[in-house]
Amino acid sequence: MNIGIFLPHFSLNRIQHILREYNEVNFHYYPYQTIEDLKAVYQANKDHLDAYFFSGQLAYMTALSDGETYPKPAYYMKMSxxxxxxxxxxxxxxxxxxxxxxxxxxxxxxxxxxxxxxxxxxxxxxxxxxxxxxxxxxxxxxxxxxxxxxxxxxxxxxxxxxxxxxxxxxxxxxxxxxxxxxxISDETIIQTANEMINAVRIDHLKSNQIVYGYLTFEFDNASLLESKFLAIHSKLLEYNYHMKNQLIIDASKNYFEITTNRSVLENMTNNFASCDLLPYLSKEDSTIFHLGWGTGRNFTEAQINAKRASRISESNQLSSTYILLEDEQLVGPLTGAQHNETPARQLLKMVSMDTLRERLNMSNDRIHKVLLAFDQVNLKELTSSDFASLLQISDRSANRILKEAEENGLVTVKDDRESGLQGRPRKFYVLNEGLL
CATH class of the missing domain: 3.40.50 (Rossmann fold)
Structure with missing residues (x-):
């Protein structure tokens, strides 16, 4: 375990003496005189450390560049x-x-x-x-x-x-x-160091946690199924090459199993915010893919969770990724990486699916369908026909889902009175961003 200690020159000897008996930890000391020194030494060493320990709040706040966050556990010595x-x-x-x-x-x-x-x-x-x-x-x-x-x-x-x-x-x-x-007293410094060391251990365990992926696809032409399967397998291997072979890919008869660890999954999905694997697979290909990721306390639990997550994607009848964590938290739908987060993605980031289900009194499946449709097109409003087309469901089913979403406050409705069309105005369904 490598922990960086960022502190003023005047404090170096004292802190070294206090932390001298931590034999299982490699403390690396980075004394500084100015904020510029601190920023420079942090940037030069941050990637080689498992955690960052600062002498105070000032150092903790000023070490980062604008818009940057700490990628690993970061603590500072706080007066008790x-x-x-x-x-x-x-x-x-x-x-x-x-x-x-x-x-x-x-x-x-x-x-x-x-x-x-x-x-x-x-x-x-x-x-x-x-x-x-x-x-x-x-x-x-x-x-x-x-x-x-x-x-x-x-x-x-x-x-x-x-x-x-x-x-x-x-x-x-x-x-x-x-x-x-x-x-700050020796006792407080030791207590904070112990808290940080425990946080690093938990972070290591979490990063190395087994993750299982279950990928299925929809393809109707039975005569070309084998060639399609080989083409997908080839793309997966190509993707894995770009990932520096951090994935273990097993091909079965009509699905693929992917094994990796949580750290790799977080990197692949931009910390569970997007998924670039599906766009990679579906480039110049209309095949619908369903990818479920699962974590668990053991391999079997991770496998079960991945298959459950994949089935949720299948119910949407649209390419998407879901992640089911060991605490039953569902993350998704994740689609392609986007520079600007859609309102649907922001909603998923800010509010848990369990909270939405309780607040809206709707099934997970229907909430997923609404959010996925808005996320797919990155628009603030959709007609029922747009919704049906995106999810490849009947107009009747689309109207039923949207009516329930309106009644429960997930969407609001406005009439199109500017198109100049005769007769009853079209209805536009707008995602209720107030839920954020």
Missing amino acids: EADFYRKLFKILLEHPHLDLSRVFIDFYQESEIIQRFVEELPVDKRPIITKDLTEYSMDDIYNESIKYHEKLHASGKIDWSFTRFVNTLEDFDNKGINYFHFE
């Missing part, structure tokens, strides 16, 4: 209630007449404990606080912080600074700023 009150008690013993209203706290937003402490004080006794780190320029936050402390002291508003920024202490001493440094 005991740490805060132990230090505060010691300060008040040494300075019994200290006026908290003339104190500036630069780590207020780091902990609910500190926020609660401040908010429970009478308004006229509350210290000055920085509510949000964005009040500073993030690229030069240490210098900005020092200037802000210096300004408050120079204006006569405060007598003391309470700080967590160890990189500022030398400047505080040089500028004659009165301060107390609130340090």
